[in-house]
Amino acid sequence: MDVLSDVVAVTRRGRPRSAHVRWHAPWGQEFASVPGSAGFQVILQGSCWLLAPDAEPVQLGTGDVVFLPHGRGHTLADSPEPPVTAPACGPDELPLSETRDSDTHVSDSVDRSGDGGPVTVVLCGAYQLDPARTHPLLLTLPDLIHLPAQEGRHPELSSAVSLLAAELENPRLGTDAAVPVLLDALLLYILRIWFDEVSSQVNPTGWAAALNDPPVTAALHAIHRDPAQPWTVAKLAAESGLSRAPFARRFALLIGQPPVGYLTWWRMTVAARLLRTSDAPLRSIAAQVGYTSEFAFANAFKRTHGMAPGMYRRKT
Incomplete structure (x- = not known):
């Protein structure tokens, strides 16, 4: 698995959520600030404004994509001085239909009627990330990424948006399986671009720079491809x-950070995910992240996470 795909797979928690509104x-719709989440807005029809604290208003048009990787609070509205017509919502409270189960749904299509003025259609979404294990790659991103629509540019992103919008607007057999996959693809395309x-x-x-530096990328791929390998600086240098x-x-x-520091951090990140998402015994997880001794693994995990692996599993 390549580094970017691996980062998204390991640091995202739960199922992504979305709404076609x-x-x-x-x-006007306010979106609450929620650390540990990442949100996106895609303008499918019409135009609107994105308003964020301590920032100039951003006008958005059809086809524009906005990504907020750190869960920054913001408002979408039809004008730069909006009447906010709905209370602030977080990732678990997107402007969805009240008839859906908020604990189980991942998508919805909603019509928010106003006074019959111009229509704006927005694809809203959110990803829950693990705030304790946010990858340093994601920490380098700005609070807001705006990808303006430009004809002929980013065709893969446009295709993912079109497919996702179609599934949300007209749910059919298989939509519940298709939407999370398309949301992950959308996230990867945004980050890649x-x-x-x-x-x-x-x-x-x-x-x-690192992701476009062949020697460093080769070492990163080696670590992510097989964290169980007994990597040393010399072996990674050879890669x-x-x-x-x-x-x-x-x-x-x-x-x-040094190669061995990143290797250890990544191993502990993978181990934490395995503890959360599987019932594998500790000795199996230890082996999957490069430890032949369960005791050594437990000590390394406790140094990183502040608690023993068994307690971490029970708490998460």
Whole structure:
């Protein structure tokens, strides 16, 4: 599995949620600030404004995609000075139909009638992330990513949006299975486009540079592909095609921590997910993340998470 796919798979928790909402002007909807979540808004028809604290209003048009990777609070409205017509909602309280079970649904299509003014159709969605294990790649993202619609650009993103909108507007057999997959694809396309655009700038830094640096990327792929391997700096350097010292410097410069530090962090992140999502015995999980001793694994896990693996499993 490549690094970006792996990051999304491991750090996302639960099922993503979405709503296909039709608003009639005048309207305004506040979205609460929720740390540990990531939200998106896609304008399918019409136009609106995105308003966020301490930021200039952003006008959005048909086809625009907005991604808020840190759960920043914001408002969507038909004008830059909106009448907010609904209370603030969080990821578990998207403007969905009141007839759906809020604990089980992942999608809905809603008509929010106003005074019969111009119509704006928005695809709203949210992903729940693990705030304790947010990947450093995601931490480097800005509060708001705006991908304006441009004809001929980002065809894969446009296709994912179209498929998702069709499933939400006209649910059919299989929609409940299709929507979460399409939401994950949408998230990956947004992140891919962002990192491609940032890496194309002059002298990119951090993860944008790391994901386009062949030696560092080779080492990252090795770690993510097989965290159980007994990796050393020398072995990872060999994967990268560099000698040990230049590789270690390059990795630390771009990733922000030494190779072995990142390896341990990733192993513990994978272990935490396995503890949450499986009934595998501790010795099996220890082996899957590179520990031959259950005792050594438990000590490493406790240093990272502040509690023993068994207690972590019971609490989560």
